[in-house]
Amino acid sequence: MGTVVLTMKASVIEMFLVLLVTGIHSNKEMTKKIKRLKFNVPQINCDVKAGKIINPEFIVKCPAGCQDPKYHVYGTDVYASYSSVCGAAVHSGVLDNSGGKILVRKVAGQSGYKGSYSNGVQSLSLPRWRESFIVSESKPQKGVTYPSALTYSSSKTPAAKADLWSTPTYTSSQNRPGANPGVQRQDSSGAAFQKPVGADVSLGEMDFWKPGSVLLDAGFVPKEELSTQSLEPVSLGDPNCKVDLSFLIDGSSSIGKRRFRIQKQFLADIAQALDIGPAGPLMGVVQYGDNPATHFNLRTHTNSRDLKTAIEKITQRGGLANAGRAISFVTKNFFSKANGNRGGSPNVAVVLVDGWPTDKVEEASRLARESGINIFFITIEGAVENEKQYVLEPNFVNKAVCRTNGFYSFHVQSWFGLHKTLQPLVKRVCDTERLACSKTCLNSADIGFVIDGSSSVGTGNFRTVLQFVANLSKEFEISDTDTRVGAVQYTYEQRLEFGFDKYSSKADVLNAIKRVGYWSGGTSTGAAINYALEQLFQKSKPNKRKLMILITDGRSYDDVRIPALAAHLKVITYAVGVAWAAQEELEVIATHPARDHSFFADDFDNLYQYVPRIIRNICTEFNSQPRN
Incomplete structure (x- = not known):
């Protein structure tokens, strides 16, 4: 009997072990299957916000x-x-x-x-x-469960789209009915929503652009991301591309309607890519044929959406392709304050030419550049061999732009390839550091005045010197992005009166010059030059021309040769001597050729006569230098 009982117990244990092993194996198989189940990643379209x-x-x-x-x-x-x-x-x-x-x-x-x-x-x-x-x-984070199907804020049905607001979605227990009793109101479409007690809101008063407005804070979720579905947020513009831009489009008869439409689409794409806005780029359009005409100026449209709509409505004018006349028109009329020009922003004109211009553009472009306008040319297709005899200015593009390294010009073999220039063009017109053509002789320099305050000058003459410094400064366009002015006074010692970053308007600079106090002492001009290089020009901007204008009334007590050589490597030096100044010393201080950079007045009262000559020499030198 005992043996039978033991046998039965063994059988039960054996059966239990079999079931246990089978269960473990089944669980392992199930776990493997679960692990093999793939996470279903939802697919969305490019336009989903x-x-x-x-x-x-x-x-x-x-x-x-x-x-x-x-x-x-x-x-x-x-x-x-x-x-x-x-x-x-x-x-x-x-x-x-x-x-x-x-x-x-x-x-x-x-x-x-x-x-x-x-x-x-x-x-x-x-x-x-x-x-x-x-x-x-797409690396899933530990402990986070990702949805295999997305939840959208509204239905795609037309009925749902008709409503401005969906049924209220409560974000916390405080906003649920009963927890925070409120008043039922209706919006303009008739959809009811819950107004929490104490929230004084009407749809007419809502600031739809402001995040965290009362309805949203109260826990209501709009059916669309925007409460006004027909509008998208209006950008203030890209502040890294603050330029005033004019497009001169070819509306001549030879271009044809199809290519004119391609040109308009290119402009619309540019408007979108530039992110137009009052804090960024502004853009206007001039069409040329026989005569140019402005379709809209810089102040007409201040966002990309409105600008694109306006571009679509442009109609072709026809006539000849008088691009030169159009450039002259833009130079005289387009970049005015009345038309929205902002002064401190670079002026850029982009000229599109189908084939070749029917008038001359080189002289008109040069005058535009000297007026501070960056001229870009986009030429499409160009003249074939048997048409070249009709081109008035062969190689007109290289003569019209201020650089010959390709920065200011694009050539496209076919109108169908025009879109390829879009991003390179946007990048270049927004590269304000490289827009050298917008820098004239009057708005492109850091000018440091080094003023002799020695005892021999005297209080009255020192005021005359300061008036001379003010008269020179008046001729320049002064701002934090244009010409900047700084000043050093010296005797045996040196003093920084004000640096380049101190004042950003002409009025402030002129007032600062008037406030400079006469120091009196010896005349160490060499030490003053070194001091100006270290304390004033060391903080000059890399893209600025650096002009040192030194005014002295006598011979220096120290050596000026070595400091002058150091200065010539870093700045353009003008030396102005008065009364007892040594002519040979002025020529050593001045940049070569000395005849263009050194001046001598026999009396302080005659200093004013040299203002036009110094300004003329500064501009002549600027315009003669290649800006590559």
Whole structure:
């Protein structure tokens, strides 16, 4: 009997072990199957905006082709939720134009979004937005569950699109009915929403552009990312591209209607890529044929959307291709304050030419450059061999622009290749540091006055010297981006009266000159030159011409030769001597040739006569130098 019992117990144990092993094996198989199940990544289109997706963090797959400018992106690194998700991914460098998977994480709204050009995408600037997002590679983070299907903020049905607001979505228990009793109101479309007690809001008073407005803070989610669906956020413009821009388009009869439409589409794409706005670039259009005419100036349209609409309405004028006449027209009329010119911004004129101009452009372009206008030429197709006899100025482009290294000119073999110049052109017109043609002799320098304050000058004559310094300064266009002025006074010792970054207007500079106090002492001109190089010109901007104008009334007590040689390597030196100054010493101090850079007045009262000569020599030298 005992044996039977033991046998039965063994059988039960054996069966239990079999079941246990079978269960473990089954669990392992199940675990393997679960591990083999792939995460379903939602696919979205290029035009899907982050604000349409409610999920705070998600992984999606973008298609190819999202680099297109029509998929708007706002910001850099951190993007406004009105941006295309996939467009932002391309801009940030997480994806290329072939598409792929990305991880998107929502973050708080920003007080400003900076536009930039990156990876073939021009993002736009935006003053503020209520929600942002960040894009990164699609590496799932531990402990985070990503949705296999996205939740959108509104239905795609026409009925839903007709409503301005959806049924209220409550973001916290405080906003739920009962927790915070409120008053039922209706918006203009008849949709009811809950107004929390104490929130004094009407739709007519709503600031639709302001993030965190009362309705949104109360927990209401609009059916669309914007409360006014027909509008997109209006950018203030890209502050890194603050230029005043004129496009001169070819409306001559020879261009034909089809190519004229291609030209207009190119302009519209430029307007979009530039991120037009009052804090960034402004753009106007002049069409030329027999005679030029302005379609709109710099102040007419101050955002890319309105500008594109205006460009679409331009009609062809016909006639000859008188580009030279158009350039002269722009020089005299377009860049005026009345037409929206902002003064401190570089002036740029882009001339499109189909074939060749029917008049001369070289002289008109030179006068435009001397007026501070950067002239760009885009020539399309050009004259064939049997047409070259009709070209008035062979090689007219190289003669018309201020550089011959290709910076200011593009040649396109066919109108169908015009779009390839878009991004290179945008990059160049926004490169304000390289726009040398907008720099004339009067708005491109850092001018340092080195003033002799020795005892031999005397108080009365010193005031005359200061008036001479003021008269020279008056001739220049002074601002923080144009010509800047600084001053050093010296005797045995030296004193920095004011540096280049101290004053940014002509009135402030002239007042500062008047306030300089007479020092009195010896005359150590060599030491003064060294001091000016170290304490004044050391802080000059790299792209500025550096002019030192030294005024002295006597021979120096120290050696000037070595300091003068050091100065010649860094600045252009003008030496102005009065009364007892030594002529040979002035010639040593002055930049070669000395006859153009040294001046001598026998009396302080005659100093004023040299102002026109010094200004003329400064401008002659500037205009004679290649600006490559």
